[in-house]
Amino acid sequence: MRYLTAGESHGPQQTTIIEGLPANMELLQEDINTELARRQGGYGRGRRMQIEKDKVQIVSGVRHGRTTGAPVTLVVENDDFKHWRKIMGSEPLTPEEEEEVKRKITRPRPGHADLNGALKYGHRDMRNVLERSSARETTARVCAGAVAKKVLKTFGIEVGGQVLEIGGIKAENTNYESINDLKERTEASPVRCLDKDAESKMIQAIDDAKKEGDSIGGVVQTVISGVPVGLGSHVHYDRKLDAKIAGSVMSINAFKGVEVGIGFEAARRPGSKVHDEITWDKENGYQRKTNNLGGFEGGMTTGMPIIIQGVMKPIPTLYKPLESVDIDSKEAFKASIERSDSCAVPAASVVMENVIAFEVASALLDMFGSDRVDAIKRNLQEHYEWSRDF
Template identity: 60%
Template sequence: MRYLTSGESHGPQLTVIVEGVPANLEVKVEDINKEMFKRQGGYGRGRRMQIEKDTVEIVSGVRNGYTLGSPITMVVTNDDFTHWRKIMGRAPISDEERENMKRTITKPRPGHADLLGGMKYNHRDLRNVLERSSARETAARVAVGALCKVLLEQLDIEIYSRVVEIGGIKDKDFYDSETFKANLDRNDVRVIDDGIAQAMRDKIDEAKTDGDSIGGVVQVVVENMPVGVGSYVHYDRKLDGRIAQGVVSINAFKGVSFGEGFKAAEKPGSEIQDEILYNTELGYYRGSNHLGGLEGGMSNGMPIIVNGVMKPIPTLYKPLNSVDINTKEDFKATIERSDSCAVPAASIVCEHVVAFAIAKALLEEFQSNHIEQLKQQIIERRQLNIEF
């Protein structure tokens, strides 16, 4: 299973092609659009999300509500393109026209791809870099993840997410799964404790007033995963490695951990390893879940817990020092329309990126041409955990 996205932040559309989805999977576009809507929400978002109404159009690979087994193409229209039609159009324009539109960017933003991308691809107008490096591309990735969530639901695998921390203000480390699921999306910062939610809003407002931005930590949980998905045999088949690569590929994500994560370094092994237990109903299971459902690069049947760290967004309304690439003189960095905090939205993106990593691993583990074949293999693997 793989996908490829294309499109620029202010171009006409984002396009994604997904290959490897089994045939006969029932897909409703409204289920995908429900996930797209979640990505647009969250306290601290900028004006762009008031312009866009992200919905997906499926243009190939699905017929009469069911997948064909062929590549699935989805399109997300950028409504804001109407305001950028000339500057982001395909037809050539003169340097004078470009200058008159005040859209040429020569002052790179610290922490963004602007400067290095300009060097690498020899772009003197850094807009050519930021249009593709923008987090707008994650709308296409959420569409892919939403499709994967439809697949996972058919396999009785649940995946959900929350915000753990914003700007140093922390929610509780762990909740039981029922409390977690019962309180999803209860507020606009995606935490479970309402008192903590208000403190986070205040922190976001403070950053916005100061022309600054703040980051945080998000958490994704995958439940009812069959055992043994992934492998210890080769580094590139380890499930935690694949999930980690996906998470840190999200714009502004700078770290990932599993289960108790970096706290494991503070404790002895006797308090971190999860004891193996058995009963005839569940088969093998663990008495705790400090390791986050992963051992030796494989799923162990316990909930997979993924924590992702997002740095503050690099676009600041009170910009940092930079250098003009043409004159080499000191300037303040370019200001682009942006969010003061995108952590709640990023939790949705992370959830869908993990959904793809899980779906991809499952389809490699249980190679299947159609959904019925895949379901049967999953049933057999779950039975193996009892009978082994």
């Protein structure tokens, strides 16, 4: 299973094409729209979330509510494009229109892809870079992740997540009874945090950052339960599932770090306090006493829940100007903006859930087949029974 995205921040639409989905899987627009709405929520979001109310159109690969096995194409229109048609349209401009459209961007913003992309591709107008490097592209990736979540759910695998930290404020009470408990409680929180005391402090920190024209980042966690043993591989580096997940997390805009299980804490503990001891019983087969390694050993799943943490830096688009240099005049200036989020950590939590879900779903189909839902279910059930008695 693979996917490709296309589209610019202020272009006509975001497009996602997914290939390799099994046939006869139920897939409805509401499955995807639910995730798109979650991505647009969360305390600290800016005005763009009021301008765009993302809704998906399924334009190929699904017939009468079920996948056909053909590539699935998903489209999310950018409602704001009507105001950007001359600036972002694909047709050449007339001399009169060129005179009217004077929004060439020559001032790179610190923390963005503007300058690096301009130097790489030779763009004197950096809008050609920033329109694609915008976090708006995560809309298309959440579409892909929403479909992947449907794949996982079809086979009894659930995905959830929570915010662990915002602006240096850490959640202390992060425990939950089940994956459904985790999902219900975080959906009820404006910052997707389980700790109510930390929640109020996080909201205050976001408000303070907004007043100061600044932004704050944080740490988010994704949890996937019901995963079978053996997804991924120890054989080659590019088939290790934890490595593929780490790469997917680092590809999200503004993410600068990823941990599996206890992550960097493993460096501070002796081995006896890190590795997950193995047990066996006739009813459940092989189990682990702990899950310090986040559901992975040797690049493969252990059957324990997958647990991943990701760190998001503060959004670099600030109301508090940062110094930069105009690429035409070479004069120093202080960057300014039109609109921004003061904190997008809760939304980033949703994005991380979805990019990880895609990697896990892809590995699941690699191992158990990808043509038909009924055949995959039989293969998966056979694997559970066989590994229990192994």
